[in-house]
Amino acid sequence: MSIRNLSTFFAPGSVALVGASSRPGSVGAAVLASLVSGGFAGPVWPVNPKYRHLLGLDVFSDVSRLPLAPELAVVCTPAATVPGIVGQLGVLGCRSVVVLSAGFDAAGPEGASLRQAMLDAARPYLLRILGPNCVGLLVPGVGLNASFAPVAALPGRLAFVAQSGAMVTAVLDWARERGIGFSSFVSLGDGTDVDLGDLLDYLAGDPGTDAILVYAESVRQARKFMSAARGAARAKPTVIVKAGRAPEAARAAFSHTGALAGADLVVDAALRRAGMLRVHTTAELFDAVAMLAHRLRPGAGRLAILTNGGGPGVMATDALVEAHGTLARLGADTLAQLDEGLPPNWPRANPVDIVGDAPAGRYRHALQALLASPDADAVLLIHAPTAIVPAADVARVLLPLLRAAAKPVLCCWLGGASVAEARRLCLDAGLPVFETPEEAVRALMQLVDYGRNQALLMQVPSAGRLAPPDRLGARAHVARLMAARCEAVGEANAKLILACYGIPSVATEVVSDETDALAAAARIGYPVALKILSPDISHKSDVGGVALDLGDPRALGEALARMTERVRTLRPEARLFGFTVQAMARRAHALELIVGLSVDPVFGPVVLFGQGGVAVEANADQAVGLPPLNRVLARDMVSRTRVARLLAGFRDTPPADLDAVCDVLVRLGQMAADLPELCELDINPLLADSQGVLALDARMRLAPADGADSLARFAILPYPDALEREVESALGALTLRPIRPEDAPAHQAFFRALSPQDVHFRMFSSARELSDAQLARFTQIDYAREMAFILTRPTADGRETLGVVRVVTDPDNIAGEFAIVVRSDLQGKGLGTILMEALIGYCRAHGLREITGVALADNLGMQALARRNGFSVAADTDGTVALRRVLVTDDGK
Incomplete structure (x- = not known):
């Protein structure tokens, strides 16, 4: 909806609890205890006709008997009573309500769901509802604990928003043990009114919040979410766990793109485009909490590893390499500085192994040198317990350096009881502490990925060399095809539309029989390729529907006969509309790519890029992006695939024209905006080499446009x-x-x-x-x-x-x-x-x-x-x- 009246959720002057109780184990009793014990300075007004006093507070029998309109109300009564209570609160002047109750999908007395009845009761008063079916809301800075969470949050400058109540309680418990505080803790519940986009908008402008953490299970209203997420991520670090990464359902897709652009790939692309950091597990979220709580920024992510044992250093290096991180190369000046305080037998390399007998002073010397070194952006400190010096003594000596460090230092105290005090000293000092080298490396790489996403937001695209597309011509082709009810668009017609957008393709003619095929081949020139033309066969090579390098009329005639017989045998029900004859492309060093377009049910049009050819699904090498795209965004898409390394050139193969590849991706985004009927598009293969790009095959699917707004399906509004x-x-x-x-x-x-x-x-x-x-x-x-x-x-x-x-x-x-x-x-x-x-x-x-x-x-x-x-x-x-x-x-x- 909006951010109207959200401020009273986070800084209310008074709170009413409707459904307060003394019954052990009840939500009403738990929330009242939290409100009373949290230190909230304003009045708390319990409401329940069964009591006169609870926990030393006067209890009101009904909302209408409250002395004033509460700035925030918390409701934990049965769902059937909530619409009436919300209406009463609205009349009284309350504008913010947290509904903890569940069961709102049941029908109300008027036939509509209780959820709709609750919204209808709130609407005349602009009353905002958090929930229902949520754990509640905590704002430690004002002593507000309007929740039934088992522990309270410590005050701090991180905000946490979750669609799962279990995640709220788990993160609260974990963070409290580590001394990490929060500006607010919000259980979103069903998000019926106040949704994730609203909270991102509010928290982006909250001066008490330095970073935002989100646990989300679903996204509704993609454009609103993307606008809010982009605004929040530009304002402050924003980290999200998006659950539900497995494919939602397998479906038979018209195109490779429709099959490949699965739900999680699209979510990943959306969050990257917003500049957020996505993590995938609870453990990674906790790592992100630990790092963001200390506002560390790793620069380019070159890591120096300081250890008192070779094994842990190797483990950390392996984890860093597997995560595509960068091991810092220590220059001569840094090595010389380290030499001054390390034994002669240290390996003079990164990891910096200061040997197992290292006293605390040796740690201090090495850490000072690495913190001062221009060769490293972050330091991983690994200590394995020894009998030489207690771990706690090492921690005490290092704490002044760790507190004052201008670059991230990740502390890994390996072991159990013997390093427990060292861990506690660092945690009490507000430093990030990890139990294993792998956890520390993972946390560092999260920050590196976040930095890359943020840098992507700041990069300026070049003006490019793209000429304006022939939009009128493309729309005319689409109108002609739609009038003919040709929704499965074959290669020849698809290439006509591609030509309107300046995407080069090989000369192609549609033929109906052998005579036409021979005439077309004569015009094009041998050798030629022959392909089946059928709206019922998505992938021609599956049925032998492609013949290449046909060098003369006899070869062409024989291929046509074999192809016809094979299709009739394997797919007798398929409609056969003829064949296409096209020139053979002679480009020895060209790579086969796939580019395409499909429409995600949540985020709308998405563009796909990856390694192409007949084994495209088996290769599983693709990236997707949300249009509109520019060259910067397109290059980022390409860089996230394995085939990108081949495009850069290898052995005697020169680099491909990457600008030409990116321009095709940009053009596909333009097509999605210009042609609302376009649902799916494959160009596979798209040849790419140093000479540019060439589309060998293409297919499209059209459908009637939904509504008058051709851009309504876009999560990010294109250039108007x-x-x-x-x-x-x-x-x-x-x-x-x-x-x-x-x-x-x-x-x-x-x-x-x-x-x-x-x-x-x-x-x-x-x-x-x-x-x-x-x-x-x-x-x-x-x-x-x-x-x-x-x-x-x-x-x-x-x-x-x-x-x-x-x-x-x-x-x-x-x-x-x-x-x-x-x-x-x-x-x-x-x-x-x-x-x-x-x-x-x-x-x-x-x-x-x-x-x-x-x-x-x-x-x-x-x-x-x-x-x-x-x-x-x-x-x-x-x-x-x-x-x-x-x-x-x-x-x-």
């Missing part, structure tokens, strides 16, 4: 090219359009052209250069929640940006905050008015009720522009003025 238009100005014809990631270089040049005063007015600072993060933030926008229009004009080497206006809407789509700037040397020419009119029209069309902004008090030009465009201007006490334009009044006008 329909908003592009030409405008007249004092400078002549200009292009007004939404900003896109490829505009980053022009945007940096635009920023550099601003005068220091304009930078001060826009940024409230004196920056002269946009950082990579700022540049990515300004150009890689979420079109579902924000918009930036730019005015551009052509130059000798491209296009230049002349002005920009942007608006960021709240998650409720009620208000948008705007900012505008025109290049300093072009001000006073009406460009600001063009941009403002575009902004206001866009906001009105998207249902916003108002537009707001903030300007410095001495920015008189901005204030004048705002007044001319219907904004009110009100001075504030902090040297700024508030700008506001109402688009829709309370009466809807």
Whole structure:
């Protein structure tokens, strides 16, 4: 729904518990005890007609008898009573309710489910509901424990959200033992009203939360989730366990892509695209908790291993190599520094084995050297117990270094009772501690993966060389096929559509018999390939429906006869529409790839890339990505496959044209946006070599488009090219359009052209250069929640940006905050008015009720522009003025 009224879940002034009890083992008794013992400073009002006093508190017989409207209510009464209670709380003025009860799928008295009845009762009052069927809510910073969890959470700066009550209690218990605290602990339950997207939106802006941990079993409303997840991950580290990794169900797919792009691959791609870190097990989640609690960042992840025994060092190295991590190479300066305090027989390599008789001082010397070394981004400290020096003594000597370390140090105290005190000393100091080298390496690699995902968000794609596709031509082909009820699109028609998007393919002709085939081969030139044409045969090679390298008419005729007989024998029910004849592609060093498109039931269109050929499923070498794509995202997809190493070149094979491969992936994302009827697409094989790419075979599946919004199925809204238009100005014809990631270089040049005063007015600072993060933030926008229009004009080497206006809407789509700037040397020419009119029209069309902004008090030009465009201007006490334009009044006008 939105983040409206969520603040009272996390900072309520008062709490009512409806269903409070003294019965041992009851939820009402457990929650009341938690509320009373948690240290909550506000009033707690138990509600139950059976009691007058509970735990020293006055009990109210009914919600209507509460002294005031509670800012938060917790309900644990039977499901059938909840809709009525929610309605009473709404009338009273309560706006936040945690429903712990279960059983809401049963029918209510009006026939609708109790779940719907509860939502209907809440809706008139904008009352928000957490749950039902949840463990509750804990906010340690305000002493709030509105849950029946067996232990309370320690205060801290991590937020945890879970769709599983069991995960809530398990993580609470584990974290408390290790001294890890939380800003909030939320059991989402069924997520009937407040869902995962709402909580991500709220926690992203919560100043008391430094990182967010999520346990999710399902995702609903993919676009809302992706917008919230991307916003949260940009704001702070966000880690998620997505359960249910096994394929949901096997299905017969029209294409290889439909079969390969399984549910978990798509989820993985979505979370990577959002910039989140996905972990797969409870143990990995706990590792992530330990690392994020200490806000460690590993840089490139080059690991130095410090150990007092060779075996544990080897184990750690093996784990690092298997995880595709990087063992730090220690340079001469680092080795020399280590030599000064280590015995002559140390191996002078990483792992740094300081030998089993090492006293505490030797540990300290080695750790100091590795922490100061530019060769390592992180250090793994491994200690195996010895009789030489107690582990606790080593820990005490190292604690000052560990606390002050500027790079991650992961502590692994191997053993049991003999290292227990050392572990406890490190845990009490707030340091990450692991029981085995493998656990420590796994935790480090989680942070490395997270860093890569974050870096991917910041990378700026090149403008590329892609020419605009022939969208009208492609749509005409699709309309023709749909009119003919041809939903299974064969090779020849599929290649016509590919040609509209600049994807090269071999010359192909459709023939009906041998005579036509011989004529087509003569036109194309021998040798040729012959393929069966049937809408009922998905994979032609399975039935001998492909013949290659046919060098003359006799070979072609014989192949056609054999193919016809074989198909009739193996698939007598299949409709045979003829054959295709195509030129043989002679590219000796080309690799066979598969690229494709399918539609996931949750996340919508997905693009697939991998190793192709007839054994594509057996190879199991593929990656998927959510469109829209650019070259940066496409390259990341390619890099996640084994075939990527072959594309880079080997022996006498030169590297393939990777840009050409990536451009095909980008084009497939464009096709998904332009052609809503397109459900599945395979290009297999797509040949790739140093000369570029060539599609040998292709097939598509079409279906009637669902609804008027062709982009409704996208989890990430593509570039809205329909908003592009030409405008007249004092400078002549200009292009007004939404900003896109490829505009980053022009945007940096635009920023550099601003005068220091304009930078001060826009940024409230004196920056002269946009950082990579700022540049990515300004150009890689979420079109579902924000918009930036730019005015551009052509130059000798491209296009230049002349002005920009942007608006960021709240998650409720009620208000948008705007900012505008025109290049300093072009001000006073009406460009600001063009941009403002575009902004206001866009906001009105998207249902916003108002537009707001903030300007410095001495920015008189901005204030004048705002007044001319219907904004009110009100001075504030902090040297700024508030700008506001109402688009829709309370009466809807």
